[in-house]
Every structure is written in C-alpha cells, then in structure tokens.
Amino acid sequence: MIVMKFGGTSVGSAEAIRRVGEIVAQGLPRKPAVVVSAVSKVTDRLLDSARRAQRRAATVDELLEPLRATHQQILSELRLPKRLVDPDFARLGEALRGIYLLRELTPRSLDYVVSFGEVCSAKIMAAHLTARGIPARQWTGWEVGVVTDDEHGEANVLDETYTLVKKNLQGELGKRVPVVTGFLGRTRAGQRTTLGRGGSDYSAAVIGRALRAKEIQIWTDVNGIMSCDPRIVADAYTLRTLTFAEAAELAYFGAKVLHPRTVEPAVDVGIPVRIVNTFAPDDAGTLVVKKSQGGTEHVVEGLAVKPGNLLVNVTSMRMLDAEGYLAWVFGVLAKHNVNVDCLATSEVSISLTVDKRYEQQVKEATQELRHYARVTIHRGRSIICVVGEGMRVRPGVAGEVFGVTGREGINVELISQGASELNLTFVVADAHAERALQALHDHFLKAQQPQPLPGAAPPASRRGQQTGAAHSKGRATRKLSVDDST
Ligand code: ASP
Ligand code: MG
Numbered sequence: 001m002i003v004m005k006f007g008g009t010s011v012g013s014a015e016a017i018r019r020v021g022e023i024v025a026q027g028l029p030r031k032p033a034v035v036v037s038a039v040s041k042v043t044d045r046l047l048d049s050a051r052r053a054q055r056r057a058a059t060v061d062e063l064l065e066p067l068r069a070t071h072q073q074i075l076s077e078l079r080l081p082k083r084l085v086d087p088d089f090a091r092l093g094e095a096l097r098g099i100y101l102l103r104e105l106t107p108r109s110l111d112y113v114v115s116f117g118e119v120c121s122a123k124i125m126a127a128h129l130t131a132r133g134i135p136a137r138q139w140t141g142w143e144v145g146v147v148t149d150d151e152h153g154e155a156n157v158l159d160e161t162y163t164l165v166k167k168n169l170q171g172e173l174g175k176r177v178p179v180v181t182g183f184l185g186r187t188r189a190g191q192r193t194t195l196g197r198g199g200s201d202y203s204a205a206v207i208g209r210a211l212r213a214k215e216i217q218i219w220t221d222v223n224g225i226m227s228c229d230p231r232i233v234a235d236a237y238t239l240r241t242l243t244f245a246e247a248a249e250l251a252y253f254g255a256k257v258l259h260p261r262t263v264e265p266a267v268d269v270g271i272p273v274r275i276v277n278t279f280a281p282d283d284a285g286t287l288v289v290k291k292s293q294g295g296t297e298h299v300v301e302g303l304a305v306k307p308g309n310l311l312v313n314v315t316s317m318r319m320l321d322a323e324g325y326l327a328w329v330f331g332v333l334a335k336h337n338v339n340v341d342c343l344a345t346s347e348v349s350i351s352l353t354v355d356k357r358y359e360q361q362v363k364e365a366t367q368e369l370r371h372y373a374r375v376t377i378h379r380g381r382s383i384i385c386v387v388g389e390g391m392r393v394r395p396g397v398a399g400e401v402f403g404v405t406g407r408e409g410i411n412v413e414l415i416s417q418g419a420s421e422l423n424l425t426f427v428v429a430d431a432h433a434e435r436a437l438q439a440l441h442d443h444f445l446k447a448q449q450p451q452p453l454p455g456a457a458p459p460a461s462r463r464g465q466q467t468g469a470a471h472s473k474g475r476a477t478r479k480l481s482v483d484d485s486t
Contacts, residue, residue: 001030001031001033001173001174001212001213001214002027002030002032002213002214002215002216002217003033003034003207003208003213003215003216003217004023004024004027004032004033004034004035004217004219005034005035005036005037005182005201005203005204005217005219006036006037006125006219006278007037007220008037008038008039008040008043009040009220009221010036010219010221010278011036011037011038011040011121011124011125012039012040012041013074013077014073014074014077014078015077016278016279017078017124017125017128018078019278019279020128020219021132021134023219023278024134025132025134026281027217030214030215031174033169033172033177033180033207033213034125034129034178034180035181035182035203035207036121036122036179036180036182036200037117037118037182037183038117038118038120038121038183039071039074039117039121042070042117042121043117043183043197045066045067046067046114046117047113047114049063049064049067049096049113050096050109050110050113050114051105053096053097053099053100054099054103055103056100056103060093060096064089064092064093064096067089067092068085071120072085074124078124078127078128079131080124080131084124084127088116088119088120088123089116092113092116095112096113099113107153108152110152110153111152111155111191111192111193111194112191112192114194115184115192115194117183118140118141118181118182118183119140119181121181122138122139122140122179122180125138126179129177129179134177135175135177136176136177136178136179137172137176137177137178137179138179138180138181139168139169139178139179139180140181141180141181141183141184141185141186142184142185142190142192144165144169144178144207145160145163145164145165145167145168146161146165146185146203146206147160147161147186147187148161148185148186148187148193148195150187150191150193151193152191152193152194153194153196154194154195155185155187155193155194156195157185157195157202157265158188161206162206162209162210163210164210165207165210165211166210169207169210169211170211173211180207182200182201182202182204183195183199183202183203184203185203198259198262199262201218201259201262202262202263202265204216204218204263204266205262205263205265205267205271205273206266208266208271209266209269209271212271213266213271215274216263216266216271216272216273217273217274217276218258218263218274218275218276219277219278220257220258220277220278221277221278222257222277223276223280223285223286224238224239224257224275224276224277224283224285225247225251225257225258225275225288225302226238227302227303227441227445227448227449228302228303228304228441228445229304229305229437232434232437232438233303233437233438233441235441235446236441237449237450238283238285239286239301240284240286241287241288241289241292242287242289242301243289243291243292243389244260244263244264244289244290245389245422246301246302246387246388246389246422247260248260248261249304249387249422249423250302250304250385250387257275258273258275258288260288263288267288267289267290268290272287272288272290273287273288274286274287274288275287275288292389298390298448299388299391299397299444300388300390300391300397300440300444300445301388301389301390302388303384303386303387303437303440303441304384305385305433306341306382306383307380307430308355308356308380308382308430309341309353309355309356309382309383310353310358310362310378310381311351311352311378311381311413311427312351312352312362313349313350313351313375313376313378314329314349314352314369314374314375315348315349315373315374315375316348316349316372317348318372318373319348319349319350320348326345328372329350329369329373332365332368335368336361336364336368337361338354338358338361338362339355339358340352340353340354341353341383342383342414342416342425342427343416344414344416351413351414351427352414353381353383353414353427356379362377363377378413380429380430380431381427381429382428382430382432382436383425383426383427384425384426384427384428384433384436384437384440385424385425386401386424386425386440386444388422389422391424392422398417400443400444401424401440402415402426404439404440405439405440408432408435408439410428410432410435410436411428411429412426412427412428413427414426415427
C-alpha cells in the first residue's frame with residue numbers, strides 16, 4: 001500500500017480536487033490510503049474565528065458564513081450536494097456560540113473548532129472520489145485510531161495508535177479508499193486534538209508506518225526540494241534523492257516543503273517519503289530515504305541560505321582559562337530570549353548569528369555582556385549551508401568551498417561544521433550571498449543535474465518551486481506559493 005497526502009492547496013479548489021481525483025485513480029493499483037489537509041487558509045480562518053468569538057469581535061453568523069461559503073462553493077463546482085457539510089457547520093456553530101457566550105477559549109475548545117477544517121475537506125474529497133467512480137470513505141483521525149497525549153495544539157501520537165490504525169484500515173485497502181483527515185487525533189479520554197501546524201504530514205507518516213506503506217507521497221504545489229533557491233540561482237533543479245539527514249539540514253532555515261521531523265516515524269522504519277507536485281504530477285519529485293543507496297557519488301547535494309541575520313562577536317580575555325564563561329554568555333542571551341542559530345568559538349572570542357527579529361533582545365543582552373566583554377554587532381549577514389552526506393567521507397571539501405568563495409573575493413566571517421559532518425555552514429555579507437551561491441552551485445551542483453528520464457514530461461515552470469532551505473520568514477519581498485493551509 002501507499003499513503004498519498006494532499007496539502008491545503010491540493011484541496012484548495014474544485015479544480016485542484018479534480019486533479020487529486022486523477023492522481024488517486026492512477027495510484028489505485030498500489031492500494032492507497034489518502035490523507036488530506038484542510039482547504040488552504042481554512043485552518044488560519046478557524047483559529048481567527050475562535051479568537052474573534054471569544055472577544056465578541058463578530059457575531060457567530062458573521063464568522064461562520066464566509067467559511068461555509070468557501071466549502072459550498074467547492075461543493076457546487078464539483079456538482080456535489082451543498083448540504084454535505086451542513087451537520088459540521090451546525091456543530092462548529094454551537095462551539096463558536098459557546099465560546100462567544102462564555103468569552104472563554106481553552107486550548108481544548110480551540111482544537112475542537114480547528115478540527116472542522118480537515119473534517120470538511122476529507123468529506124468533500126471522499127464524496128468527489130465516489131462520484132467519479134472510486135469507492136471511498138472519509139475517516140477522521142480519531143475514527144482511524146490516532147490517539148494522542150493531551151497537549152492540545154501540539155499533541156503527540158501515542159504508540160497504541162499503530163495497532164489501532166492497522167486494525168481499522170487494513171481491511172479497507174484495495175476495496176474502498178480511506179480518506180483520512182490529517183492533523184487530527186483524540187486523547188484517551190476522547191477529546192479532539194491537533195498535531196501542530198502542518199501536522200498532516202505527521203498523520204501521513206503515522207498512518208504509513210502503521211500500515212507498512214511502501215511509500216508515503218506528500219503531494220504539494222512544488223516539484224520537491226531543490227538544489228538551491230531558484231529565485232537566486234536560475235539553474236537550480238529538483239533533487240531526485242536525499243537522505244533524511246540531508247533533508248533535515250536543508251529544511252533547517254524555514255523550508256515549508258516538508259518539515260522532516262514530521263515524517264520521522266516513517267523514515268525511521270525505512271519507509272521512503274516522496275515529495276510530489278499535484279500541479280505537475282509527471283515530475284518524479286524528491287525522494288527522501290533513511291540511508292543513501294549504494295555509494296554516495298555526490299559530495300554536495302544542496303545549498304541553503306538564510307539572509308538578514310545579525311552577526312554578534314563577543315570577545316574577552318576573561319575567556320582564557322576560565323571555566324563557566326560560555327555558560328555565562330549563553331545564560332545572558334537566554335535570559336533575554338535570544339535564539340542563536342550559528343556559532344563558532346576561539347580561545348578568546350565567540351561569533352554567533354541571530355535572526356534580525358531578535359535585534360532588540362540582542363541589544364539588551366549586549367548591555368549586560370559589555371560588563372565583561374567587547375561586543376560588536378553586524379547587520380545584514382547571510383548564513384549559507386552546504387549540505388551533503390558525501391562530505392563525511394571526502395576530505396578537502398572545506399578547502400574547495402572556501403577556494404570558491406576566495407576566488408570570488410568574498411569575505412567569510414564565521415565558519416561552523418557540526419558533528420553530523422554533512423553540513424558546512426558559513427556567514428557572509430548579504431550583498432555577497434547571491435554571488436557565493438551561484439559560484440558554489442556552478443562548482444558542485446551544475447554537473448550533477450539529473451538528466452530527464454526518457455518520455456518524461458518537460459520540466460514544469462519554476463515559479464512556485466522552492467529549495468528545501470532558502471526561505472526565511474525575514475524575506476517578505478520574495479513570497480512563495482507553498483502548499484500549506486495557513
Ligand atoms: N491544516 C493544518 C495546518 O494548516 C495541518 C496541515 O495543513 O498539515 O496547519
Ligand atoms: Mg499544510
């Protein structure tokens with residue numbers, strides 16, 4: 001069997017849902033179970049409605065109607081009965097009315113409200129599949145047996161889930177396509193829970209693991225994880241295979257394609273995860289596996305960048321031969337809620353990077369650090385990550401990387417390589433980042449570009465694709481279309 005998970009934009013319109021129907025039809029011989037997110041933006045709108053009901057910023061009808069209209073519009077364009085979601089909207093209305101009346105919104109009631117996003121999308125999808133001749137049935141997360149702890153909003157799946165899901169769904173496979181709500185579960189006491197934003201990928205991984213899937217497909221609106229951000233490096237391409245660790249390193253800087261942590265339950269037991277594009281289904285996408293098959297031919301698999309950071313240098317002779325100095329510096333940073341990304345130290349100095357949205361906190365921490373150290377802050381710095389499992393075994397990669405930046409005349413201000421050895425990170429001025437990435441891409445990645453398979457569709461337009469790593473929240477001017485119901 002396989003799991004096919006469709007994100008918010010993949011179920012975001014009647015047209016998209018028809019495409020999904022086509023994709024599921026093609027996948028039928030592989031006995032799929034389908035997992036769906038809420039219609040795109042609906043989760044955010046539900047969260048917002050609950051909060052506005054609590055503040056009495058709008059009446060319940062004013063909150064309910066636009067959401068109902070979104071779903072009814074899709075239903076009518078699919079020629080399905082509009083009343084299909086009526087019972088759900090009745091229940092949602094009751095919940096919002098309760099919140100409005102009591103002016104009280106608990107994490108538990110918020111989860112209850114938010115759950116209707118996926119409940120409705122699964123219903124619509126199952127009805128559409130059935131109408132186009134594919135027998136299907138909708139299931140909620142709690143109906144299939146997803147049991148969680150009671151951390152509402154960020155719940156963790158408990159082990160008994162795996163047996164329950166298997167018991168409930170095994171017999172359905174190959175007969176009726178189960179269409180399961182992503183993102184949702186229930187506590188042992190029977191309360192609805194949600195698995196954290198973007199949690200449908202996690203649901204897909206859990207269901208795939210329970211049913212021993214051959215593959216988990218994450219259908220989204222980009223062609224997979226790319227070798228670099230295509231808005232920076234025009235000849236960036238979709239990576240065919242990545243290990244889980246590489247995907248995690250590339251995702252580190254805020255990728256929205258896939259948060260690797262969410263598919264860990266599946267990759268852990270060796271189930272490959274494929275990221276594929278609902279709007280370019282012939283593209284093979286990116287396959288994420290636990291271990292690379294055979295020898296690693298590629299030293300470097302991808303490049304990631306996060307622009308707009310502060311580089312903070314803390315220098316003090318007190319650090320020489322003193323224990324507890326690092327603890328003191330990081331204690332001060334923690335006290336001011338400064339979140340550190342990259343770090344390098346020498347005997348007398350510490351260099352670190354901090355996202356620029358922490359600038360105020362950094363300034364406050366600096367006041368304190370200056371009692372015992374010299375502190376300089378530099379704005380406009382880019383973190384560049386060179387990622388590849390092959391770096392573990394091949395010596396001289398750092399030399400090559402910095403040979404490239406050296407030839408470009410680019411000054412490198414911090415270098416760090418973690419214990420995993422599959423990630424070489426360094427910092428340059430924002431103004432030099434694009435040139436560094438292009439030169440590194442030319443040097444390491446250009447020649448590795450996979451040749452199109454015979455008979456494969458021409459590469460889809462690059463618009464909307466993104467690398468696993470190239471998008472920090474800090475870069476609003478380069479907004480992407482990512483598959484997300486947010
Ligand atoms: N609908 C949920 C969210 O927007 C879960 C998901 O899309 O995976 O976070
Ligand atoms: Mg999503």
